[in-house]
Amino acid sequence: MSKKILLSGIQPSGKAHIGNYFGLMKRMVEMQDEYQCYFFIADYHALNTIQDKDVLRQNIIDIVLDYCAIGFDPKKSIIFKQSDVSAHTELAWIFDTITTMPYLQRAHAYKAAEDAGREITVGVFNYPMLMAADILLYDTEVVPTGQDQKQHVEYARDTAEKFNRVYKSDVFVLPESKIIEELAVVPGIDGRKMSKSYGNTIPLFAEDYEIEKAVMSIVTDSSGERPENVYAIHALIKPKAELDALYEEHKGKYKVLKEALAQDMKDFIRPMRERRKKLADDTDFVLDILKEGGERAKQKAEKKMEEVREVIGVKLY
DSSP: OOOOEEEEEEOOOSOOBHHHIIIIIHHHHHGGGTSEEEEEEOHHHHTTTOOOHHHHHHHHHHHHHHHHHHTOOTTTSEEEEGGGOTHHHHHHHHHHTTOOHHHHTTOHHHHHHHHTTOOOOHHHHTHHHHHHHHHHTTTOOEEEEOGGGHHHHHHHHHHHHHHHHHTTOOOSOOOEEEEOTTOOOOBOTTSSBOOGGGTOOOBTTOOHHHHHHHHHTOOOOTTSSSOHHHHHHHTTTSOHHHHHHHHHHTTTOHHHHHHHHHHHHHHHHHHHHHHHHHHHTOHHHHHHHHHHHHHHHHHHHHHHHHHHHHHHTOOOO
């Protein structure tokens, strides 16, 4: 039996941290053997927040380096830039013509911008339709998400159903969410969820001195026998039996436990950091992966667009 098609979009939004890694990146790499994976770099989506060409270019390259350093295999999976496949924006426009404004006003991103009193661009408002196109172009069957992202897949399903109904066709497959229930929520050094927006991260490819500085800065509650934030991060990289024994032996010794975490974190990150440095010396390698991935994705997307153009009536020759 052929593998199911899985698709995931990656925003080129800056340096990866261990929260990104344990939250989703690691899972995506592990899924390569089970699914036919399409990983697209959502560079057109990123234009809603990044309007600096040099920053965006570097962020795109960094994503490829990051994923290759943690085990992405371009022979097994396809990684490509959204902007290399023009069918994404073409299909989004076609979806626009069957989508109402009240429907888009229900989107979480739109509501969040409205509640914050921000000026809302057409890009933010129309975000769900471009995302629906991203998903539906590839006959995607599975989209891995956290519970808070489930709406993206619901919008894609709604759009596929409406298109198929309006044009009396079965052009689009209805995708399913793969909710990752055990998705790791990694605490940041201030105790809140680790996030670039909070500035509380431990970079995924940090140098040893950066790791030491971040770990020793982790906020702790002196009322307990073990520092819970330190323990929660430590549990991501050390077996529970070993970890519990260590924390029992050094009960109440927060400095010692932070130092142990820093050492284990350095040992964990160092091999990935060194692989990434070697890869970064060959920019052509990164560009070749993106070019090849873009060509493979384009072939799949164009085949789907031929079906779409046929059923909507614009294909004449």
